Amino acid sequence: MDKISVGIVGLGAIAKNMHVPVLSTFENAELKAATEVDVKRGREFAKKWNIVEVYDDYNKMYENANLDAVFVCLPSFLHFDAVKSALEHDLHVFCEKPMGLKSDDAYELVKMAKKRNLVLAVGYNRRLEKNYEEAAEIAKSLRLGNILQAHGILVNPGPYAGWIPSSDWFFKDKYGVLYDSGPHLISIMMHILSDPITEVSARGISTMHGLNVFDNIAGVFNTENGVVGTFNVGWKMASNYDSIQVHGTGGSVFANPLEVEVRHGSYGSLERVADHIKLAKKIVGAQVGRMSGDKRPSETYFREDRGFVDAVLNGGEPLVSGEEGLRVLEVLEAIKGSVDGGKVVEVRRHL
Amino acid sequence: MIVMTEKNIVGIAKVKHPQNKPEIKSALYNLLAQMKTRNKIKITPKANIMVKPNICLVKGYETGATVDPFVVKCLVDWLLQNYDIETITIGEADATELNVEVAFKVLGWEDTFNQYPNVKLLNLTKDEYIDIDLNGLYFKNLKMSRSYIKSDFLISVGKLKTHTMTGITCNLKNLYGANPIKNKAQYHPYLDDVICDLNKARLPDLCLVDGIIAMEGAGPVSGAPNPLGLLIIGTDAIATDHACTRIMGFNPNKISHLTLAVKQKLGSIDYEVFGERIEDVRTKFEFVPSWQKIITGIYRNKIINRIPLWKKLLVRIFRT
Numbered sequence: 001m002d003k004i005s006v007g008i009v010g011l012g013a014i015a016k017n018m019h020v021p022v023l024s025t026f027e028n029a030e031l032k033a034a035t036e037v038d039v040k041r042g043r044e045f046a047k048k049w050n051i052v053e054v055y056d057d058y059n060k061m062y063e064n065a066n067l068d069a070v071f072v073c074l075p076s077f078l079h080f081d082a083v084k085s086a087l088e089h090d091l092h093v094f095c096e097k098p099m100g101l102k103s104d105d106a107y108e109l110v111k112m113a114k115k116r117n118l119v120l121a122v123g124y125n126r127r128l129e130k131n132y133e134e135a136a137e138i139a140k141s142l143r144l145g146n147i148l149q150a151h152g153i154l155v156n157p158g159p160y161a162g163w164i165p166s167s168d169w170f171f172k173d174k175y176g177v178l179y180d181s182g183p184h185l186i187s188i189m190m191h192i193l194s195d196p197i198t199e200v201s202a203r204g205i206s207t208m209h210g211l212n213v214f215d216n217i218a219g220v221f222n223t224e225n226g227v228v229g230t231f232n233v234g235w236k237m238a239s240n241y242d243s244i245q246v247h248g249t250g251g252s253v254f255a256n257p258l259e260v261e262v263r264h265g266s267y268g269s270l271e272r273v274a275d276h277i278k279l280a281k282k283i284v285g286a287q288v289g290r291m292s293g294d295k296r297p298s299e300t301y302f303r304e305d306r307g308f309v310d311a312v313l314n315g316g317e318p319l320v321s322g323e324e325g326l327r328v329l330e331v332l333e334a335i336k337g338s339v340d341g342g343k344v345v346e347v348r349r350h351l
Numbered sequence: 352m353i354v355m356t357e358k359n360i361v362g363i364a365k366v367k368h369p370q371n372k373p374e375i376k377s378a379l380y381n382l383l384a385q386m387k388t389r390n391k392i393k394i395t396p397k398a399n400i401m402v403k404p405n406i407c408l409v410k411g412y413e414t415g416a417t418v419d420p421f422v423v424k425c426l427v428d429w430l431l432q433n434y435d436i437e438t439i440t441i442g443e444a445d446a447t448e449l450n451v452e453v454a455f456k457v458l459g460w461e462d463t464f465n466q467y468p469n470v471k472l473l474n475l476t477k478d479e480y481i482d483i484d485l486n487g488l489y490f491k492n493l494k495m496s497r498s499y500i501k502s503d504f505l506i507s508v509g510k511l512k513t514h515t516m517t518g519i520t521c522n523l524k525n526l527y528g529a530n531p532i533k534n535k536a537q538y539h540p541y542l543d544d545v546i547c548d549l550n551k552a553r554l555p556d557l558c559l560v561d562g563i564i565a566m567e568g569a570g571p572v573s574g575a576p577n578p579l580g581l582l583i584i585g586t587d588a589i590a591t592d593h594a595c596t597r598i599m600g601f602n603p604n605k606i607s608h609l610t611l612a613v614k615q616k617l618g619s620i621d622y623e624v625f626g627e628r629i630e631d632v633r634t635k636f637e638f639v640p641s642w643q644k645i646i647t648g649i650y651r652n653k654i655i656n657r658i659p660l661w662k663k664l665l666v667r668i669f670r671t
Contacts, residue, residue: 141578142369142370142413142564142576142578143575143576143577143578144576145411145413145414145415145564145576146411146413248413249410249411249413249414250411250413250414250415250564250575250576251414251575251576262575264568264569264573264574264575264576265569265572265573265574
């Protein structure tokens with residue numbers, strides 16, 4: 001096989017703006033079919049991208065479209081059923097994050113994919129950001145000495161303020177931001193640390209009047225190797241911001257999508273002057289970058305989709321595997337338990 | 352008449368996995384065995400051995416700043432297995448930013464050696480002193496730890512790392528740390544002279560360099576850890592440091608304390624290498640940032656150093 005046939009499940013924002021434009025550039029992937037409950041809207045979009053078949057039910061597409069793989073781009077609470085059915089139809093699956101809402105469900109999917117020798121990938125594109133990959137390399141290289149602390153934050157304006165979702169599904173789950181921004185942040189942090197989170201203690205607030213939904217959650221965690229750290233996810237912020245700090249006895253790494261910086265040793269007045277010079281250069285550089293007005297999907301979507309297609313064609317591992325998706329859900333579940341119970345909760349692991 | 356002198360040797364071992372303790376032990380044992388076979392370790396029966404590791408401040412070996420106590424443990428174990436030894440003393444002196452007792456505790460030296468009946472940890476600053484007529488480049492005479500000077504066999508265990516002021520540390524600079532005076536920062540404008548004097552006070556009998564986790568950049572305390580996985584051994588501090596300088600990718604002729612030590616005949620740069628070849632393990636260490644070198648140049652300038660305010664300001668910046 002030198003080319004795969006791909007179907008898209010759900011033509012919401014993530015499919016329309018990211019995966020479809022990205023996949024359409026691949027020579028070894030044919031966008032053959034799509035599923036969209038609003039068939040009229042789906043057909044209009046499909047025509048634009050030369051997707052021949054449009055279904056109103058993914059099971060019909062799985063049975064009739066003669067596909068090799070599917071991209072599940074539905075709201076999170078629909079992921080499990082759509083992925084499970086695809087695997088039952090012997091289709092390789094790329095599932096947008098998170099891989100469902102329950103870790104037991106995710107474990108079932110991982111087992112199914114393994115048993116049927118199918119590729120199961122999860123869309124944690126943000127952990128593929130070049131700077132986070134670099135931070136992970138630095139953390140693994142022993143150049144930070146013994147890692148003792150890690151801190152991560154991912155905040156944004158949230159649905160309807162930062163982006164327009166296709167429906168109100170973001171607010172259907174009580175844990176709101178946790179299953180929206182949380183999966184990305186936990187995935188990035190576990191990737192950088194290469195160290196499983198073992199227990200968490202978290203608190204949340206809900207400031208969305210009339211909706212019983214957590215819009216801000218913060219917490220503390222411990223890892224298997226004894227790192228202590230914090231995580232913060234939030235909606236309703238004026239700006240988008242995400243960053244990670246990892247501190248070790250031999251150095252610290254500070255990473256965000258715009259920059260990655262490593263510091264070793266003392267940080268005196270001369271270093272601060274040097275930093276101000278570097279910052280001035282970055283500000284000028286960023287302004288020049290903004291003037292280019294590039295609206296293409298981020299490079300991370302190209303990388304994750306390419307990784308998935310290559311894994312299907314060549315039989316390797318995708319960049320973010322189902323197992324990794326499962327580990328993130330296990331942590332999210334512990335955070336959920338801690339937010340509800342106000343206690344330290346141990347992460348329940350399946351593998 | 353031609354006098355045939357024994358040629359120096361320097362041994363180099365590389366471990367693939369810098370965190371793998373059995374691998375480190377095996378590599379060090381192999382180096383030591385080869386030194387013994389070549390008759391380079393001459394320990395008399397019932398010897399009192401002094402080991403001087405580089406513990407310049409309370410930072411773990413994994414930072415690249417200090418020697419790994421595990422490396423010294425392997426050295427001690429091997430010595431006890433191979434020689435009739437009375438005592439082994441592991442000695443380090445207080446320094447401007449170092450309290451040795453705290454370092455022994457926090458960095459795991461006490462835990463590592465508290466089960467050894469004939470191994471003791473010693474703060475050289477608190478030992479009985481002995482007066483030495485040195486007639487050196489900086490010191491005319493010097494008070495030193497008696498246990499250190501009178502030891503039957505002195506082993507320097509240096510760290511493979513860069514140094515903002517001297518370029519490199521390793522062995523010659525490690526023995527500078529044996530000076531029991533706490534405020535060693537006062538000697539910074541005269542480092543080359545003082546390093547040579549401290550080596551002249553007591554030449555080491557064996558030199559080992561811990562380059563398992565080395566340090567590059569703004570060493571000796573603020574640089575970046577570099578997990579190089581190297582151990583370097585030799586009988587001569589100059590030869591060993593010369594080899595280390597080449598391994599770090601620097602020109603030994605530009606390391607001023609090394610060239611001064613050669614002129615002072617504290618050792619020789621004529622040596623043979625066994626184990627790994629320098630060409631095979633040579634790397635390119637990041638050196639001290641140029642702006643720091645300029646400041647360091649000013650700092651080391653003897654005329655400028657006479658201006659008290661300059662000194663205070665620069666000591667605040669370079670608290671090493």
